[in-house]
Each structure stands twice: as C-alpha cells, then as structure tokens.
Amino acid sequence: MITIKNLSHEFTVGKKGRQTVIPVLRDISIEVEKGEIVTIVGRSGSGKSTLLNLVSGFIHPNEGEIWINGEKVSELNETKFADFRIKNLGFIFQSFQLIPSMTAFQNVELPLILKGVSEDKRKKQTEEMLAKVGLLDYQEHYPGELSGGQQQRVSIARALIVNPPIILADEPTGSLDSETEEDLLKFIKQLNADLGITFLIITHDEKVAEIGHRTIELADGRMKEEVLV
Template sequence: MLVVQKLSHSFLNGTESTQVLAGIDFRVERGEIVALLGSSGSGKSTLLNLMAGLMKPTEGSILIAGRPIEKMSENELAVFRRTHIGFIFQSYELIPHLTVRENVELPLVFQGEKAKIRRERANALLTRVGLAGKTELFPSQLSGGQQQRVSIARSLITEPAVVFADEPTGNLDTKTEAEIIDLLIELNVNHGITFVIVTHEHEVARRTKRIIQLRDGRLVESDAESDEDALLHGEVGT
C-alpha cells in the first residue's frame, strides 16, 4: 500500500551535497499502524515530506496505492494528496474562524462535494472521535486534546489510503497523549485505517504494532513487541 524503495535524499548547499537519507526500503500494508521513530536529526522529517509528496527524492521511489508519487507533476500531486493522503499535525492547523464541523468538512469543499454530504460525513466522523456535541463550536473553545481530535476527523474525511501523523501528541500532556494514541489505535483496529505515526517519543512508538527506526539517515526496522525492553530503557533512537 505504501512502498518506499531504495530511497535516498541529499540537500545541495552551494556546491556541497549533504546526504540526509540513504537506501531506505520498507513497506506499510493496508490496515497497519506503524511508528516512524527517530531522534532530532535522524531524517524522519525529510522522509515524511518525501512520502507526502512535498519534496522529490534524489533517488528511489515512493508508491502509495500503487502509484509512484515521485513521477507526478505538482498539479497531479496536489490532487493526489487531497484524495489519497490524510495529515494530522502536531499544532492541529485548524482554521480559527471556521467551526469544528466546517474545519472537518474543508477537504471535501476542495473536492467540490455537496454541502449536505459534507455535513453528514463531518458529523459522523466527529461522533466517531468523541466530539458529537461540539460540532458548532470554534477551535478556541476546545482543549488541545479536543482540537487534535478535530484534526484527526479532518484527516479521515476523504477516506485516504494512508494517514501521516506528524508528532501528533507533541503539544499534549501525558494523559491526553495516551487518549489520542488510544483513539488512533481504535480507528486502526475497528475501522482499518492505515496510520504512519512520525515521532521521537518512545512511549508513543511502543503503542504501535511495528516500529520503523531511523538513525543518521538510515533505517532499522523492527517489531514493537521485540523492542519493548529497549524502548523502556531508552536504548532505541539514541
């Protein structure tokens, strides 16, 4: 479903090239929930931008739903992202003058969907994420955890092939962090939604089914269960 093959990327600074990713190979199957774990400088943000089609790789390919996104034009990528990729951001990225429901509906507005269908789908998703009674409030009237639930609902409105969650609990306290990860796991288990959670937090990574670890631009893939002790002792990603 998501296939990364022989992926490398370098940044050019004048005449000097700096490699940040080298020979990345992995796949995420439909219905998986996977953590992409790495410390600052590991290359995980660059990898996320490449997988989301926001940058072109120096070498290699990225297939989402069977399509090589590195070969798409900017216009093709924009359309593809709107229909096949969902995003959950650390800072929520909600529009303050739109209601909760209108924020969730927004991706369907860009697709030209009818207002009645937009409203029905948004309300259904908001119920699913536990915000049924808050659809007409504004983001400023919600807690941080509630705002992230709105962001999660918005990421699902187009029924994407994969949802990338970029440090989704980075702005939350420990209790709310656990609640948000519980919600992502519930959506994965009960609704088959594919998640790639990008994080530097060992506790978040340990909750997923599989860990894909980046270190110094290179990839080490392992199962979350087998790495549990290492994560508890802070040995992964150091």
C-alpha cells in the same frame, strides 16, 4: 500499501557558488502493508520528518521510488499529487494545523469542499464525523476555544472525513498532556482495528512507538533497525 525503494535525499543550502550539500536520507527501503501501524523513531535530525514529507509528496526525492496504493507517486507532478493526496491520504500534525478563523465544523468540512462534495452531503458527513470523535456539541467552537485534545480530535476528524486508506502522522501527541496522549493513542488503535486504516507515524515518544505493529529506527539518515511489536 506503501513501498519505499532505495530512497535517498539531500538538501542544498547556501548561495550559488558557495553551496553545501547536506545528505538527509540514504538508501531507505520500507514496506508498509495494508492495515499496519508502522512507527518511525529517531533523534532530531535523523531524517524522520523528511521521510514523511517525501511520502506526502510535499518534496520530491533525489533518488529512489515511492509507491502508494500501486501508483508510483514519486513521479507525479505537484498538481497530480495534490489530487492523489486528497483521495488517499489523511494527515495528523503535532501543531494540529487547524485554521483559527474557521469553526470545528468548517475545519472538518474543508476537505469535502476541495473534493467537490455537495453542501447537503458535506453537512451530513461532517456532523457524523464530529459525533464519531465526540465533538458534535463543539462544532461551532473555534480552535482557540478548544483544549489541545479537542483540537487534535478535530484534526483527526478532518483527516478521516474523506475516508483515506492511509493516515500519515507527524508527532501526533507532541502538544498533548499525558492523559490526553493516552486517549489519543487508544483512539488511533481503535481506528486501525475497526476501519483497517494504515498508519505511518513519526515520533520520538516511546509510548507512541509502542502502538506500532513495527517500529523502524532512523539514525543519521539510514535505517538502523526494525523491531516487530
């Protein structure tokens, strides 16, 4: 499902002639099977978020390969990766990344608009998805009118609306209280069990890490260890 081979990445900072190269990831190789929940843990600065951005195609690696669903995505240009992303990947963010001027319905509907789905089909699919996450009665509410847990559920509904086989999550419970976090983790496990969705989750939270079938620890840009749960 996701294959990462000998992945290395560095950032260059500073002005020309006075630049500094900062290694972030070094020779990372990870295999994520279909239907797995894999959690990536590590201290701040360990390279977790960079790894997720590389898999997402928002940045391109300096070295190594990334394969998703049998396609070598590390060679795709920005336009082709954007098309691949809308068909294959869903995203859950710590900060929800909802558009504040759009209702819950409109936020969830947006990927269908980008995919070119007709208005009638969009309405039906969006309402069904909001019902699935328990927010159909809140479809006309704006993000600022929703609790943190409700906003995250809108974010999940938006991630699921195009039926992606893979969901990438960046600190998905970082903005939630402990009770809402527990509910969200149960929901993720349910989605994995019922729909077979593959999850790659970046976290520093032990509770989040525990829902993974495997946990991979990064330290100083390298894989430190892998733990089977």
